[in-house]
Structures are given as structure tokens and as C-alpha cells.
Amino acid sequence: MDFGIWLGVFVLLSVWPSVRCSDLPRGAIETVCRDRYLLVTTQLSFAGNKPRFEAVDADGVHPITKQYGSECGYMFSILPLPGHAELRASYFSCHTDNQDDEVFTFSFNLITIDANRVEATYSVTATCSLPLPWSPREVSCEENYMEVSVRGEVSGLPGTKADDWTAALAHSSATSTWQVMFQQEGQQLTPMSPSEARELGYVFYLTQGRLVFRSPYMPGSVMGSVTMVNGTLVEVVYPILVSRQRWVVIMVNLVVACSTDEGMYDGAGLVWQTPTLLSPLVSGLSGLESFKISMGVDGQLLDEPITAERGYSLDISDTTVQISIPFNAAGGYRKSFVMGNMYHEFYVVRLYYEHIFMDDSGVETRLRLHRPMNTPLLIQHLSIINQTVLKDRVFTVYLGNLSYDVDLVAVNLNGHKFTMLEANKSGLVITMVPQPNSTLHAYILRVPFDAVIHKLYPTEGLLEYSLDINYTLVILPQAEPYFYLASVVAQFNDVFPPVFKGVCNEKSIRFQMDHKPFDYLWEVVVGPHILTTNLAAKRGYIMRNDSKSLTLDVPLFSVGYTYKDINLKQFRGTFEILSRALKTLEVKSSLAKACLFQTTEVIVCSTEGVMTVVSVILANPGSEPIRSSLLDSTCRPQEMDDTRVLFSFRLDTCGTRVQVYHCPTHRIRVINAIGLHEVTVRCVYPLSGLYKLFAYRRFEADSPGFVFNTWCHVSEKWRNLLLTLSTHYFSPPIIPSTSKTGVTPWRNACQLKAKLANEPLGPHQSRNTIL
Template identity: 50%
Template sequence: MGFGFYLGVTLLLSVWATSKCDRVPSGVHMECRDRHFMIAIDLSFAGSEPHFEAVDRTGAYTITEQYAAECGYSLMVLPLLGHVELRASYFSCHTDNKADELFTFNFNLLVNHEGKPVTHALNKTCSPSLRWSPREVTCEVNYMEVSVRREVACVSETNKDVWNAAFKPAYSSFPSPWQVMFQKDGELLTPMNLSDARKQGYVINLTDGRLVLRTAYGQPESFSVEVNGVPVELVHATLLSRQSWLVFMVDLVVACSMHEGLFDRGYIMWETPEALYPSLDSTQISVGLNGELMMQSVAEERGYIVDNRNTTVHISIPYNADGGYRKSLVSGELYEYYILHLYVEQTSQKKDNIDTRLRFHGTLVTPLLLHPVFTENRTVLEDHTFTVYLGDVPEDVKLAAVHVNGHLTNASVHTIVKVVQPNNTHGYTLKVPFDDPVVIQQFSKENATLLYRLDIDYTLTVEPENNTFYHVASVTALTDISPPAFYGLCYESGIGFKLDHRPFDYLWEISVGTDLLTSELAAQHGYILSNDSQSLLLNVPLFTHGYQYSNVTLKGFFATFEILVRDRETSAVQSSTVKTCPFPTTELIMCSTDGRMTAVVDLSLAILSGGSPGRTSLIDNKCGPKEADGTRALFSFPVSSCGSIIKLAKEYVTYENEIFFSQKLPFKKNPVDSNHDEDGIKLQCTYPLAGLHRLFSVYKFESDTIGIGRIVHPEHFTEGSQSTTTELTTMPTTRRITRPVSLRLAYHPPAQYFKVSRFLKKLSKKGPVPS
């Protein structure tokens, strides 16, 4: 009959030495219901072994499982409600009954507090909120009980032949007290007196106004029948008493539906025959949980369905209805089952009066339902972090451990956050960065993708049993593989680059031009290189190898540096990072690969007072400055034009030109040597012969490298300065640059001199003049 278990007491009262406490503790709740008295004790207060005793004038009686069924008590643990519950019938054995209107209950609650036994005396007086019906039937979880009014001597539906058969032994006997005779399968059993019946587990009580019969389920005198396919347990007893020539006979019948419930499509269904106690008019049904009935409209709102089909009452309740109890169970996988403590009232009416009131207390249990938890990959690629959600974890299941790719993790290593959901479940969010060492990375060069994989093993436990089960999940994140990308910055002294390392960056190599960027190359060209496990930093000082310059004016110029990313296997350029930065100018010279000389020259020491740099020219006086201010002049011309002189050496060729001033405003003369009137400031570009594709070509100048430039100031223009020459490998540094420049060309052997201006004029008739 139903699901549940009962708490019994096995120790005798004499053995249980206790201290007495009459004050009702805060963990105890007592309530009078329609037909029973209820005591609820918080599990936190009751402990693991609470015991009850029923108390009356004759003493205290331990409520064991058997005694509870015989005397009208039911005791059960309701974990969802968080308490132990005792229900006592108004006609229970040790209740003080006054005229069936006042019922006084006295119990001892025995608990163990801090290792010491303590007894709490509990008492309550109740009055029924409803008037008694002619017949009241209670189908409890562990017993059946029927009470009828004492003036009811017989009932019309009883077979007359059975009455006649019962009357004969009663009439033929001597005057006797009350006896009981049971009927089973249509046969009358031997009568027994009430004391013998009590020994057999039957309690028959005569109150001021009612006759009561109570018995546990499964007694030998009970029998089972099916009514419209619904199993019913029935006990039919007849009370007999002969007083002189009168025979008193009272028919007592108690019948209860033994339907254990069905589970179908999310509902727990329970059935009972409508005609257990036939009525002339109609039957009404009220339903609820945990001993409390609810209005029909409220039940319908909560999804309850009550209907009558073929004289059978069908009650369907959502398996997860409020007031039910849910429990997790591990059997290889995670399962769950739901327990509903059903309470049904069935009233049969005759001519607008309630003839029979039946109350059913039962426990309905669903079968084991698979309850899979789930994982959801909530990773956002741009965050470069795995975000995995473990969801639908029941409230009695806790996360015990997480293994990520075989490594035990916790909140201090990776982020694990508990998330509470409104449906009495919860979840956990796990965050693991892509670059975490535990993350598995798989590269696909063919598809240009990188796969991150996280194999997660969750260990969960069901409380309070601490049964363990595991949930395994694997999540991946796929990203496209792109070549490394540098971030460039402009500094006062040059250009800087930064690259944050990625695990797959080894698929590429980095170069400056055709040269791989190594620590040796950096040392050779004066770069500042720093490379660790996190990032690569490259600082390229201005005017070192690899720069390109443009938009040179007296105010400034632009310098550009490019870093190439190449495929490691094919050396093909995959991407590049180009950074261009502006820099101010004071004095510089540039010798480009296409044979153009560009120079900004400081003439402040070379002109007489009142002179203007704008009136200077090169050897060919038609070649004046492109731009000039009060002290400087900008010249830009092909190296083989404007009267340039070519100096050939064994390995180098030098193009030289000279800046002159108008004869009306001559350069300053050396006071010691007056023969320097024609001395000018020399501009030189030197190229290695091995890198020149054409020499003296009027069509095109090509060089593999830029030339080495010099601006040579005559000594008598420097006014005591130790340095008379500005010499640079690519372009001269401005006066803001303090880093020394190392020269590749340290030796210049004697050279032959060529005046090329006339030579170029003759060749210009045959083709275009180089620009």
C-alpha cells in the first residue's frame, strides 16, 4: 500500500532514561485537521531517530509500526517538506473523546540532543470542523477505518440472506456482549468477541455516538476484488449482541482502492471506483497533497484533471506538481523519481445530505525517469576562452570535481561558477582560456584552421547518500589560421614593432626584406630585438638597414619600415606589416636605388652675411635647390646629372656634386688661404659596383642597394668643428638622433674622375636623360 517507511521505537520506556521538557520546542508544529490531528517535526530538530509515545491515564505506549496501524497512527518522513509527520485519527487508541466533539491528544516526543535523550510532552485538543456524516471512511497509508452512527442498525444494500445467516448464531447463543463476525468471499466466518478480535489486530470501539472499526491492510479476514478493473481491499464485519430476546446487529464495511498509480505522459494517475459506497444521487471528488485539499479551480490551474469514466474516478496530477517530492538516484546513469502524498475526499450524497465521506491518504511514485544533465558550448571565439555550461543539475546533486583533458581543476585554476535556475535546478559555468596549457590544439595547414578541444569529465554526487556518477563532454572551437600580425609604433628615435605569440606562429618565419629576422641580423644592423614566450619586440632605430624614405622637405620626411611574414616551407610572402612615421629634418642626404640624390644641407656657416641659400646651385648652375629657407637648402637630382663627377674604384663607384653660391654673394673665405673662393659643399653618393645593373646608362639607373651618402663641409666652414663630413649609410640622421651610425664603407681606394655633364648632353640626343 503505497510508498514510504515508518519510524518505530524498539526501546522500552523503562530503558529510555530521559529528561522531561513540557515546553513545545520551536521545531514542532501541531495542527488540527478535518478528521485527524497532525504533528510535524523539523528534520533538523528531530535528528536521525525521533520516537513517539501515545499517553493516556494508564501510561505511555510506544508507537511501533504495528501498533501505529492498529491504533490509528501513521508516521512517515517527508524530506521535501523537511519534516517527520505523525497523523493521528480522532478515534485513535489513546485519544480522550468527549461526545465525539472534543478530542484531546497527548504524546511524548523522544529525541537525542547533543548525545543526551530528551523528552518533549506534546498535547492538543481538537474539534472537527465538519459535522460527522452517517458513515466516515478513512483509507490511510497503513490502515483502514470506518465509523458509523450508533443508531444505524443495518444497511439496505446488505444481502438479506447474509443477514439471516448472521442472525441465527446470534439468536441461538446465550445473552452475550458484543461479538464480531467477518464475511469473506460471501461466507460467514466464526464469530469472535471483541477482545479476541483485538488480539487479531482489529480495533472495535463504541463511542458516545459512533461505532468504529479499524484494521491494518492485509488481514486474513480481508479480501480483494476488482471493481471496473480497479483493485479494492475490503473488510466486511458484522457486530452482534443478544440482550434478552433482542438481537442487535450492526453492519460495518470498509473498502479502499488499492490502485498504486500509473505514470503516463507526464502525469501520475490514480483511480477509485465511484460505487465503493453506492449513493442515490451523486459523488463529489476533492483532491490535494500532503493532507490538505484544494478548491477545484485551484487544482485545475495547477494542471490536475479529475473525471469520471464508466463509474470510475480518474485523477491525473502533473508528476512534478508543487508539494510533491523529487529524489535523484544513480543506477549507472542519473535517474529521478517523484513521490506524491495524495489526499482525496470522496463524498456520496443522498437527497442533498452527505451519506458517506471517504478520505484516502496514499503515496504515489513514478517509475525511474532518466534525468540527463547536459552541456552547452557557449564559447565566443572573439573571447579566446572556452565557456561551457553544465545544466539541468537537480538540487540534490552537487558538483564534486572537474577534470579537463585529464587534469583536475578547481575554482582557483579555472573559473567555475554555480548558476541557480528557477525550476529547482542549477548549473555550473566553466571558463578555460584557449591558451591554457591543458587545452588540446590541432592544426590543419591544408584547411588553414586551428582546432581547440576540451574534454571535460564532471564528477557529481547525489546527496545525502553521496552516490557518484559522471558526465563526460567534449567541446571544440575552430578558428582560421592567419599569419602573425605586428603592431607598429612611432618613436622619437625610430619605429617599434610588437608581436604577441600564438601557439601556431611557428608555421611562419619573419624577415626584413629577404633576410630572416634573427638575433644575428639584429646585431648586424643595429636593431634592438627582444623575444620571450609571450611576445616579440623589435625596435628599429632611424637610418638603419631596411628603411624607405619619402616626402623629404625642409620641415621633415616620412620613414617607412616593412616586416614580411613568409611561409616557412615555401618562403612565399603571406603578409606584411608596414609602418610609416614622420620625422623632422635638419641635415640629411639620401642615395636611392634608382640613382637619385636628395640632400638637405645646412648652409648657415657657408654663406656671407645677407646671403640666401635659395641662390645656391650645383656644379651645373641650372640645378638650383628645390626648396630653401634662411639657413638650409633642399636638392634632389639624378646622381649622374647636374655636372656630377663619377669616381670609379675597385669595388665602388661614387657620384659627387658640389654646392656653389652666386659670385655676387660668395662663400666665406678662409682668412689664411684666399684661394678657396670656389670651394663648395660636396655631396656624394657611393654604390658598390657589384650591386649595379647598369653603369653610365642614360636609360635607367638600377642598384640592388641604396647608396652611402656624404655631405662634406670644407674645413674653413666648420669654424673649429672636429667633424667636417656628414656620412650616412642610407640617409643622414637629423640632429635629434644621437645614436652613432656605423658605416659599411670604411676604405675608398684612389679613383678616376669623370666629368659627366657634357657626356650626358651628347647621350641625351640619342635617348632620354635619366631622371
């Protein structure tokens, strides 16, 4: 299979501008002795340039190129892990010091280049002792070469064809040195010397106790062939090594055969197969049978419990062996790409396979195979899981299925962008976590509901919190950006605005609201003003608020009341309290509580410019209700009894005077009076809320006016003011009666008020007094 720039053997022959020797960084290069080879792995940063290895021996330095590696027993590859490369060197590789086929010493130079195009050379040495005794015959199928070794004392293998012996004898009579003949179907054997075979890429040599043959993969070459065995392509090289020593002819069959199946992706995982019996290896051999088959990854065999845990399967039939490895199973690697802002990746497994054959004499043939397999480029979909627990009031979002080479660098939440550092400083939490039972990782994002969350009420009683997320990810090592969008919603049912209950009292209305978890979404208002402790204290409301409920007592005649159906017996007072959305200010619920109150003395200033007055006339000596009137004597009471009168009149009638005050509050004062005794009533309207002032005989305001003072029965504030001023106008001063019915002292107060009405005005005062 084609691994492009990510896997495979490569040649590096460039001439670099400068070279320096470096100390080996600790842990950057590791060496491990395996059954039949040395594994060298590197974690050095290559800065986008491929490293290279050189074999070192007594004869000098030998660059390990693609061709040289396949001929001399070296396999070098770049893995999909960033900055990770590995070299596998056969125990029989060309420049290895071999001591009795038991101890093997290796020496290499690893050469890298940094961002400044300066080479660094690291020396790597290792010694391996044979961990497993040699089998009589061993075949190794590497990625870039095939190798077979047999015991050195073997003079020939049983089952060699008679024609092979005849050809060998004919050619061996001419020389006593070793000759090589490559057998091919339908062709005559042609002898050549080992050096001539070496020029073709084939290597023969004899160790202390073994005869070794190595061949690069060369499909279609004149010395090798590719054949189909049980549906699988198999590459075969069939050399016969012949030597005549006096009257003895030594003939060694060094046939080597390897499955070339590259595996396939079936949508669920990678599948690889090989013939159960490789007929080129076993043909003609007496009683050779399959003895044991094992599988693993990365050059290590795995026992059955581990393969089962990872989901691997090994299916053996009479004709084929099939191995299946699920996508993303442990032991493989994933590599990520971005194409058109689509997240792509492939999955790579470095399969390791071992097959032991046994003949009827107990002679063992051991086959080992290394085979990388990868999926095609796949569009990979990340997984988003909304793990939000509503009672925690925090969005918890899991972004998973990320490969090791993908990092999260920023998030955009409902249009607000945060880097990882900014997010954690802003009260958001982003945590990277490993994904269970895999090499993947994930990120968990936690966003409190009171942060950048959108709130929506799609239907009555339903509250939705929504979060739009734009993840900024980068693919390492090239820092290629990738953007991933996700949206999550949290819903709450039975979410309603606060509900008040109203109760009528003798001189007030009481409102009560039980607290609920979502009260913070609304604000309670009176008119346009938010109900706060300051507003309540300013207006004389009595408010009590604890963890369970809110209680508000609103005394009669407080700001916010409206009055209707006023007569001498009773009137209707209404007070409204509202709930509105905190952000949109949309009114969601309201309660206008109307109560009947007993009429004593009342002054009401309506938004339509109508003043309604109920007063006790007999409080003034000599006054008679039937003779009372407004300044315009034709304006008589609408109702009266023995002591009280009720007037209701428009503010542009009955002699009413209107004056605009040029003080900072820009108020309008409407003044009227009844009778010969000074009885002054005033209505005050804020100028900002006045829409029309008697235009076309119409008066309109956005709120009722409020009473400035009423008759001679004034408030405590007015009493204190009058007492202070009386020392200037009266001798002796006015002394108010302690009796609730005493009115005599306050007659002087009325006189004082009348006198004040005729005093010169200050620069920001105005009045209109009607007597």
C-alpha cells in the first residue's frame, strides 16, 4: 500500500551546508533488542526534514539508502507520530559484528537537520544477545526485503528435485567454488558466482553457523517471480547454492517466499490474509505441516487475551489465514489532515505475523512477517456529547474522537472568542481528557449559564439556554487549522414569571410572592420603576424579602395608586405590580389589585386633568357645606352631607389656575380653592410626562398627579414648617392642639398659609392661590 510521505523507505542523498556533532538527548533515541532484529526509535524534532542513518563498522561509514537498506538488511521508516522514526536492523545485516550467531553489536550515526539547516550527528550503539534459539530454517519477510537463513551444516534439503541435482553436478564439475542457480518455472538453471548475484541485488554469506540469503522485493525480475496461492499474491525467489568439495557436491536450497498482500479496509477495519501453507516453501518437503500461528503489532507477538481485548481476530482455515483489526483499535496509529476544512485521517497498523511449520522429523521452519497496513483517507466526524446536568446550571460539552496530533487552541462561544488561556481566566473551564480504551483524546468544555449563554422563551413555560460553539483545532506538526461547529441546548419546563397575590386591608394593599428558582430571570416593577428597597423606602412602601417570599405593603395614597368611583361613602383604589423580562423588559405578568376604601378626605389628580376633592367643610367655623363652591361660584359640590362636600372638576374650569415652575424638576402645579376660607388644593404633574395641556380643551399625562397638600389638615412635614414660620408672622406663635378633633389652632395655620400666598416669590417659585 502507498504510504506517501508518511511511511516507507526513503533515500536521502542531499549535501547539507554544515555539520556538527551533538550529545544524544536523554530519551530522544531508544534501542530495543527483538527476536531477530535491533529496533532503533527516535523522538527528535526533524523541523520538517527527514533524518537519515549511517551504518558504521571498521571499514568506515555506509549510508543506509533505500536500495542499500533492502540489500543489507535495514528497514527505515517515518511513522505517523510527529518526529518519530524507526530503524530495524537484522541480526545478519551487513555491518553488524556477529559473535558466534549469539551476540550482535551495532553502530550507527543518526543525522538530523535543524531549522537553520545545520546538521546534527548522533552516535547510536547497541549490543543484543540472542533471545530465542535459531530454528533450523528461518524466513523473514520485511517491508523492503526477504531473508532466509539455514543451519550451516545442512548440505541439502530433502525433497530437492533430481533435475536440480543433475544441473548442479554438471556445473559443479567445472569449479570447486560456490555457484548460484536461480530456479524459475519453465527456464533452464543458469549458474553465476555469488559476486555476480550481488550485483543483481542478491546477497549470500556464511556466518559462524548459518548460511544467509537476502533478496529485495523485485516483482517480475528474471530471478524472482510472483505467483497466486489460494487467492493471495506471493513473491518467490528460488536460489540453489552449489559447491563441489573434492568428490562431494554440496547443494543448499534457499527458497524464500513472502505474501505481498497489503491488506484492505472493509469499512470496519483492516483485513490481511496469507495462504495457510506457502507452497513454495513446503513443496516436496516430507510431512511439513502448520504448527503454530501467532499475530501481533509493532514487531511484538501478543497473547490471545490481549488480542481479544483489542478486538483483533485470527481466522485460520485449511487454505488461508485471515487477520482483522478494527478501526482505531489499540496498537495502531491515526494521522490527521485538513482538506477543505474537512477533517480527514487514516489509520495505520504495523502487523507482525509468525508462522511455525514442522516436518515429520521435527525440523522447524519459522516464518516472520512485518506488514504495514493503512486505511484510505477517511472523512472523520468528531463526536459531540452534551453532558449538561440542568441543576448544575453549567453547560458541559464533550468533544471527542480526536487523534493524538490534533490540539484545541481556541473557542468561539456565541460570538465571543477565547483562547485556552483567556477561557480559563474568564470562568470557563476547558479540560483535555484521554478517551477510554483508545489512543484518542477529548476536550470537555464547561460554560456557566450566567456567562455568554443565550436565553429564549419559545413557548409559555419553556426556557431554553443555547450555546453555539466554534472550536479552533490545529493539526500537528504543521499547525494546520480546522474549525468545528457545534450547538447545544438546555431546556427547563414549567418556568413562569413571578406571580403575586393581593390582599385588601383597611388602609393598604398587601402583595405577596413565593420565590421560585428562576425568579432571577425577571424583575419586579411598579410603573416604570424597578422595585428595590430604596424605592420602597422613598415611597413609604413596607417591603420584606427573605429566601422564601417577598411581601409588599402599599399604604393608601402612596405613589402608584389610581382611584375610581369616588363618592362620599367609598372609593376604589387600584395598585398594579408587574414582572418583566430582565433583558428585553417585556412585561410577562401583572397584578392590578383593586380595593374599596372608606371615604374621609380625598384629593385625586387624574391623568385626564380632573381633580376630585372630598373635604370636611365644618372643620372651618361658620362653614356650611351647602354654601361651598369653587373660585367660580357656579361650581357647586356634586355630593354633600351634613359635614362634607365632593367636588370633581376639570383643571381648565372653575377658576383653576395653571402655572409652570422653572425649577430643575419642571413640574406643573394646578391650584384650586373652595369657599371664602382659604382651602388650597394642589396637583403636581411632572413636565416630562405631560403630553397635552388644554390643547383643544384636552389634558393628558402619563401618570396621575400627586397632592401637594390638602386643606388645613396638613402632613407632619407641613406642620413642622408652619410652626417654624409662625414665630415670624404670629404672636404668640401657633400651638397645635393635641386633640384629634381640635381645629382652632390650625385656623391660624390656614391664615398663615393665606399670608404666605401673598408674600413675594423667590426666583424659582410660582403659585396660584384661589380664595
